[in-house]
Amino acid sequence: xxxxxxxxxxxxxxxxxxxxxxxxxxxxxxxxxxxxxxxxxxxxxxxxxxxxxxxxxxxxxxxxxxxxxxxxxxxxxxxxxxxxxxxxxxxxxxxxxxxxxxxxxxxxxxxxxxxxxxxxxxxxxxxxxxxxxxxxxxxxxxxxxxxxxxxxxxxxxxxxxxxxxxxxxxxxxxxxxxxxxxxxxxxxxxxxxxxxxxxxxxxxxxxxxxxxxxxxxxxxxxxxxxxxxxxxxxxxxxxxxxxxxxxxxxxxxxxxxxxxxxxxxxxxxxxxxxxxxxxxxxxxxxxxxxxxxxxxxxxxxxx
Numbered sequence: 001x002x003x004x005x006x007x008x009x010x011x012x013x014x015x016x017x018x019x020x021x022x023x024x025x026x027x028x029x030x031x032x033x034x035x036x037x038x039x040x041x042x043x044x045x046x047x048x049x050x051x052x053x054x055x056x057x058x059x060x061x062x063x064x065x066x067x068x069x070x071x072x073x074x075x076x077x078x079x080x081x082x083x084x085x086x087x088x089x090x091x092x093x094x095x096x097x098x099x100x101x102x103x104x105x106x107x108x109x110x111x112x113x114x115x116x117x118x119x120x121x122x123x124x125x126x127x128x129x130x131x132x133x134x135x136x137x138x139x140x141x142x143x144x145x146x147x148x149x150x151x152x153x154x155x156x157x158x159x160x161x162x163x164x165x166x167x168x169x170x171x172x173x174x175x176x177x178x179x180x181x182x183x184x185x186x187x188x189x190x191x192x193x194x195x196x197x198x199x200x201x202x203x204x205x206x207x208x209x210x211x212x213x214x215x216x217x218x219x220x221x222x223x224x225x226x227x228x229x230x231x232x233x234x235x236x237x238x239x240x241x242x243x244x245x246x247x248x249x250x251x252x253x254x255x256x257x258x259x260x261x262x263x264x265x266x267x268x269x270x271x272x273x274x275x276x277x278x279x280x281x282x283x284x285x286x287x288x289x290x291x292x293x294x295x296x297x298x299x300x301x302x303x
Contacts, residue, residue, distance in 0.1 A: 121257045173219035173290035177212040181249040181284035185277045188242035192272035195226040195233045201265045208258035212249040212286040216240040219288040252280040
């Protein structure tokens with residue numbers, strides 16, 4: 001290869017090198033063209049969406065108050081089995097309490113409507129009962145002291161035994177009795193007086209301190225029973241007829257008011273159109289006797 005060819009080749013190389021650097025510089029200075037996006041495929045036209053028709057809303061109606069909402073929440077009730085059982089038990093308890101209150105109200109209604117003097121008389125009667133119990137207590141304590149302090153305890157015990165036997169004989173109806181008291185006569189022309197009414201009279205007299213009672217010749221004792229018998233009444237199996245005459249020994253100031261309390265014996269008998277007469281007396285004789293009955297099984301524990 002000749003020198004001319006080499007030079008020419010060298011110059012060519014320089015030219016290429018220079019052209020290369022110039023080309024690079026031009027490429028750096030010229031802005032790069034944005035890549036041309038490929039044409040997008042034609043989109044199919046979208047079908048228009050159907051218009052949504054709003055659903056009709058229910059009419060809320062008038063605005064409810066708080067009480068109306070509470071009533072709607074409670075009715076109709078949603079009751080479970082346990083709640084039903086509890087409700088039945090509570091109803092039974094409430095019914096029992098109501099019956100008890102009503103019975104107490106009926107028994108106390110007479111006292112609520114009583115006059116002031118009647119209430120004072122009832123209080124006096126209660127005070128007298130308390131005083132009688134206190135007197136009986138003091139009497140027993142006195143007997144005990146006399147028996148303990150007596151020089152001849154055997155003789156003192158014999159005296160007390162005789163006195164106690166006499167008292168028990170009066171209560172048992174085996175001996176006659178005499179003392180102050182009242183006489184009550186019940187006239188029953190229509191036959192409306194029944195055995196339970198006479199029994200109430202006996203119980204009221206006992207509560208007022210009656211120590212001996214006799215009805216139409218029949219002695220009343222602890223085991224006395226009464227029953228209706230035709231148009232009359234049977235007392236311990238003995239038939240008696242009206243008028244019924246009670247002879248009672250006790251303190252008249254206690255016996256008469258006990259029968260005349262509001263809603264008591266006298267008012268009950270008068271509601272049955274019976275006539276009741278009560279007379280006080282300083283000397284009442286109860287002479288109807290009961291035979292002493294020996295017990296079949298009971299024996300004195302001291303023997």
